[in-house]
Amino acid sequence: MYHLLKLGPVQLSQDTTNVYLRVTSAGDFAPPVFEHDDEAGVQALLEGVEPSGVSCEPGLAEVAERLGLRVESPPLEVLSARAAIGTFMAWEQRGVAGLGADKALLFVQAATEFYxxxxxxxWDDSQPFHISVSGALTRTYEGSVFGGEDGGEGLALYEQAGALKVLMDLQGSGKDAAASQLPAIGVTLDTRPEYAIQALAAAGRAPRLPLPLKTGPSGVSMPSLVEALVLVATLRAVARLDLTRREALSTVVAGQEQMSVRVLAPQPRVRN
Structure with missing residues (x-):
């Protein structure tokens, strides 16, 4: 069975379009089709397949009726495939697609656990977490968790001990530019673009786009593949912490090696 779905509208550099997807029940998908019109998009997806083996998501019910196609809600595997495609498209627009589609899937799952x-x-963003990494990479970070309920949640891992105090001092002195140049890796959970957020929410994932980044004196850039895995493991470890558990371990595979990330949290600050 092929499932036809819509993703969009997607803002391109000079235009806005929709993306139409043909996904199997197992989550495998054909190359996306970019069209402005639902009927044109669906007809393009029908090329080379039998209409009797196709169903449209409810959002395409109107065009499905005109073309004589069945309408049914896609299974979770199909919705997850659309969420992955939407995430990677958003990554391409934000300049971090070089990490690969497989890393996008890891970040989506880890970000959902964290969210x-x-x-x-x-904990608030002034409380330092101790992060120790071993395996494919051996080093320590000073971590910080931040967020609220309106977007912008995430975490930062600073390369230098005492970086959080330096950060607070710089920000308190109005030196925001200098503060943003402290060497760190991190991930923020964004509420845009809307097409990716809607696809993630429909698949039962956190309604947030995970955006990995790296900061330093040269500005904002993309983390390395190993640093990206450190962020994934840290998100998962922090997600396992609570008021009674202040230490957690998470492992990921980096190439042929296993990498472990151990997180030690400060004393929680219970908020009313």
Whole structure:
């Protein structure tokens, strides 16, 4: 069975379009089709397949009726495939697609665990976490968790001990530019673009786009593949913390090696 779905509208450099997807029940998908019109998009997806083996998502019911196609809600595997495609498209627009589609899937799952745990309810962004990494990479970071309920949640891992105090001092002195140049890697959970957020929410994921980044004196850039995996593992470890558990371990595979990330949280600050 092929499932036809819509993603969009998607803002391109000089235009706005929709993306139409043909996904199998197992989550495999054909190359996306870019069209402005639902009927044109669906007809393009029908090329080379039998209409009797196709169903349209409810959002395409009107065009499905005109073309004599069945309408049914897609299974979770299909919705997850659309969410992955939407995330990677958003990454392309934000300049981090070089990390690869497989990393996008890892970030979506880890970000969902982090978002559902809501660690910012127990700790604020001035409290340092101790992050130790071993395996494919061996180093320590000073971590910070931040967020609220309106977007912009995430975490930052600073390369230098005491970086959080330096950050607060710089920000308190109005030196925001200098503060943004402190060497760190991090991930923010964004509420845009809307097409990706809607696709993620429909698939039961956090309604946030995970955006990995790296900061330093040269500005904002993309983390390395190993640093991206450190962020994935840290998101998962922090998600396992709560008021009674202040230490957690998470492991990921980096190439042929296993990498472990251990997180030690400060004393929680319970908020009313």
């Amino acid at each position: 559902e745990a809501r660690p910012w309810k127990h």
